[in-house]
Amino acid sequence: xxxxxxxxxxxxxxxxxxxxxxxxxxxxxxxxxxxxxxxxxxxxxxxxxxxxxxxxxxxxxxxxxxxxxxxxxxxxxxxxxxxxxxxxxxxxxxxxxxxxxxxxxxxxxxxxxxxxxxxxxxxxxxxxxxxxxxxxxxxxxxxxxxxxxxxxxxxxxxxxxxxxxxxxxxxxxxxxxxxxxxxxxxxxxxxxxxxxxxxxxxxxxxxxxxxxxxxxxxxxxxxxxxxxxxxxxxxxxxxxxxxxxxxxxxxxxxxxxxxxxxxxxxxxxxxxxxxxxxxxxxxxxxxxxxxxxxxxxxxxxxxxxxxxxxxxxxxxxxxxxxxxxxxxxxxxxxxxxxxxxxxxxxxxxxxxxxxxxxxxxxxxxxxxxxxxxxxxxxxxxxxxxxxxxxxxxxxxxxxxxxxxxxxxxxxxxxxxxxxxxxxxxxxxxxxxxxxxxxxxxxxxxxxxxxxxxxxxxxxxxxxxxxxxxxxxxxxxxxxxxxxxxxxxxxxxxxxxxxxxxxxxxxxxxxxxxxxxxxxxxxxxxxx
Numbered sequence: 001x002x003x004x005x006x007x008x009x010x011x012x013x014x015x016x017x018x019x020x021x022x023x024x025x026x027x028x029x030x031x032x033x034x035x036x037x038x039x040x041x042x043x044x045x046x047x048x049x050x051x052x053x054x055x056x057x058x059x060x061x062x063x064x065x066x067x068x069x070x071x072x073x074x075x076x077x078x079x080x081x082x083x084x085x086x087x088x089x090x091x092x093x094x095x096x097x098x099x100x101x102x103x104x105x106x107x108x109x110x111x112x113x114x115x116x117x118x119x120x121x122x123x124x125x126x127x128x129x130x131x132x133x134x135x136x137x138x139x140x141x142x143x144x145x146x147x148x149x150x151x152x153x154x155x156x157x158x159x160x161x162x163x164x165x166x167x168x169x170x171x172x173x174x175x176x177x178x179x180x181x182x183x184x185x186x187x188x189x190x191x192x193x194x195x196x197x198x199x200x201x202x203x204x205x206x207x208x209x210x211x212x213x214x215x216x217x218x219x220x221x222x223x224x225x226x227x228x229x230x231x232x233x234x235x236x237x238x239x240x241x242x243x244x245x246x247x248x249x250x251x252x253x254x255x256x257x258x259x260x261x262x263x264x265x266x267x268x269x270x271x272x273x274x275x276x277x278x279x280x281x282x283x284x285x286x287x288x289x290x291x292x293x294x295x296x297x298x299x300x301x302x303x304x305x306x307x308x309x310x311x312x313x314x315x316x317x318x319x320x321x322x323x324x325x326x327x328x329x330x331x332x333x334x335x336x337x338x339x340x341x342x343x344x345x346x347x348x349x350x351x352x353x354x355x356x357x358x359x360x361x362x363x364x365x366x367x368x369x370x371x372x373x374x375x376x377x378x379x380x381x382x383x384x385x386x387x388x389x390x391x392x393x394x395x396x397x398x399x400x401x402x403x404x405x406x407x408x409x410x411x412x413x414x415x416x417x418x419x420x421x422x423x424x425x426x427x428x429x430x431x432x433x434x435x436x437x438x439x440x441x442x443x444x445x446x447x448x449x450x451x452x453x454x455x456x457x458x459x460x461x462x463x464x465x466x467x468x469x470x471x472x473x474x475x476x477x478x479x480x481x482x483x484x485x486x487x488x489x490x491x492x493x494x495x496x497x498x499x500x501x502x503x504x505x506x507x508x509x510x511x512x513x514x515x516x517x518x519x520x521x522x523x524x525x526x527x
Contacts, residue, residue, distance in 0.1 A: 036284020
């Protein structure tokens with residue numbers, strides 16, 4: 001098997017493992033990582049080691065994953081939770097880096113301080129792909145999902161800045177806290193400016209392109225352009241991608257482009273699935289880079305790795321307890337003032353957040369990117385992989401049980417009321433526009449009566465956010481609508497079968513596909 005065959009094997013495994021993970025109610029990155037571990041122990045004569053340039057891992061994997069995550073989130077969601085997110089993504093990363101650096105300096109004689117800080121930065125930041133993948137499958141309250149996503153998206157900025165300065169300190173022999181602060185400020189400001197500029201340019205290009213296919217193709221390139229442009233100017237490529245993604249998600253959406261929105265969503269779901277599968281499969285495969293170097297003296301490095309794992313997990317748990325105590329009074333004050341508190345609201349939610357710090361592709365990429373002559377490089381690699389495996393496999397496998405045991409799951413009633421509120425706003429806007437069109441003479445009276453009765457029926461469902469199940473007239477109208485929808489679905493199905501039969505019997509494929517697409521869009525509109 002060639003190295004290209006290994007890549008295809010990871011892609012196929014991702015597709016097949018994902019439904020298995022859904023059935024087992026486990027995060028699929030966990031199972032893919034285990035699959036990569038299995039491949040790693042197979043002799044290289046059968047499954048060769050996947051040789052990738054370390055400098056290419058982050059630019060190839062991070063941009064699409066980060067961009068896809070921004071399309072699911074929103075800038076307003078981040079702003080609403082900015083304080084707790086920054087405490088996790090900046091303050092906790094600094095604390096974790098310092099704690100690991102102190103322990104590493106004591107455990108690994110001969111490792112310079114800058115090297116210990118580099119190790120701390122490598123293992124300090126939970127992974128954005130792992131965090132969002134796990135959070136979105138556990139039916140967590142939206143507030144917690146926003147915190148986990150926000151932390152996973154923004155903590156790489158802090159960790160990578162510390163990492164770059166620490167590695168440079170080892171290479172040059174000098175390390176300065178002032179340099180860390182200056183580089184952090186420059187990296188954040190320059191990356192934000194670059195990301196917004198790329199976003200503005202991309203917005204106009206996307207509007208200029210005539211088809212959803214071309215727009216999807218450009219959207220795939222945008223995060224890479226943003227990342228590389230920032231990286232070339234020694235700014236944060238991660239933050240640049242986030243700025244671009246949030247900008248486009250907020251400003252570039254065309255309300256009338258339903259086809260483009262449907263195609264873009266499906267396209268990015270496929271991209272994210274395959275890239276995530278490759279990234280976490282790579283984590284398991286890259287163990288082949290570590291074990292041969294340490295096979296003769298593995299016990300002591302494993303003990304060091306175990307201690308660092310305890311420190312990484314313990315610091316996060318301690319931080320969440322400390323932060324929870326500090327924010328308790330603030331939440332009570334905001335509640336008494338009539339302001340709904342954001343962020344974590346109970347010790348149960350703090351426990352879930354403390355146990356959700358899975359490490360992943362950023363940790364493996366930064367570890368592998370260390371110079372070959374870096375002090376104690378093999379030991380650092382082993383520790384990094386140990387932290388990844390313990391946090392991803394152990395925490396990833398037990399987090400669903402913890403969530404269910406503590407009862408930290410989203411309320412279906414709250415979700416239903418939120419959807420009803422949005423539905424009511426949409427129905428009011430539709431009725432207002434219908435009245436405007438009727439007043440201008442563009443809508444016949446009989447058509448107005450039918451449309452007005454339907455949208456008014458939707459509004460009648462809203463009574464303090466509850467359904468009007470006791471309205472017999474509404475029930476009759478809904479039953480009639482469901483019957484009509486079901487009947488039209490049967491008619492559209494018959495029409496599609498006829499088009500496919502005509503295509504198979506020699507009709508013009510392009511014409512048949514065009515008609516079939518129109519029928520498919522009609523079917524989607526009626527569901």
